[in-house]
Amino acid sequence: MRDDAPTDIQSRNDVHSIVDAFYRDIADDPVLGSYFADIDLESHVPKLVDFWTSVVFQSATYRGQPFEAHAALDGLEGRHFRRWLDRFETTVDARFAGTNADRMKQRARQIATIFQSKLGVLDETDVARRFQQRTS
Numbered sequence: 001m002r003d004d005a006p007t008d009i010q011s012r013n014d015v016h017s018i019v020d021a022f023y024r025d026i027a028d029d030p031v032l033g034s035y036f037a038d039i040d041l042e043s044h045v046p047k048l049v050d051f052w053t054s055v056v057f058q059s060a061t062y063r064g065q066p067f068e069a070h071a072a073l074d075g076l077e078g079r080h081f082r083r084w085l086d087r088f089e090t091t092v093d094a095r096f097a098g099t100n101a102d103r104m105k106q107r108a109r110q111i112a113t114i115f116q117s118k119l120g121v122l123d124e125t126d127v128a129r130r131f132q133q134r135t136s
């Protein structure tokens, strides 16, 4: 194996590096930017590090109601979630590979599906396409 081959996510610090990179330029994103224009990343990032640390290491550091934050956002559609997931997966894949990285991406897809379903904007063909990608 080459020394610079990606390793798996192993610590809260690793999770922090993903969350940091994911949000760094998000206010400039052409699809998602407007939703993050007024977000205080100083307080948002630690919350998200807790959330993803809980997911990846199956610990209980995050206590919250993640859907509620999204129910309050106007005009969210499937295209926003597709963009969010593409950005998220690219950010993870650029840095890590392995079971924990896979778990993080899989949970993101599941949660995005649940959010879209609750918001009434779930595109069934998109779900089928992603399911096929996972099983083929």
Ligand code: HEM
Pocket: 032, 035, 036, 039, 040, 043, 044, 047, 048, 051, 063, 064, 065, 066, 069, 070, 073, 076, 080, 081, 084, 107, 108, 109, 111, 112, 115
């Ligand atoms: C269309 C895509 C999305 C947009 C535009 C979006 C936007 C936002 C915004 C604006 C907030 C509130 C930030 C704040 O007030 O501090 C937030 C919070 C959050 N988001 Fe998202 N989000 C999206 C998708 C997702 C997905 C797919 C997940 C999980 C897999 C997620 C996880 C969270 C969590 C955990 C919080 C913190 C909730 C809390 O306050 O405890 N988001 N998001």
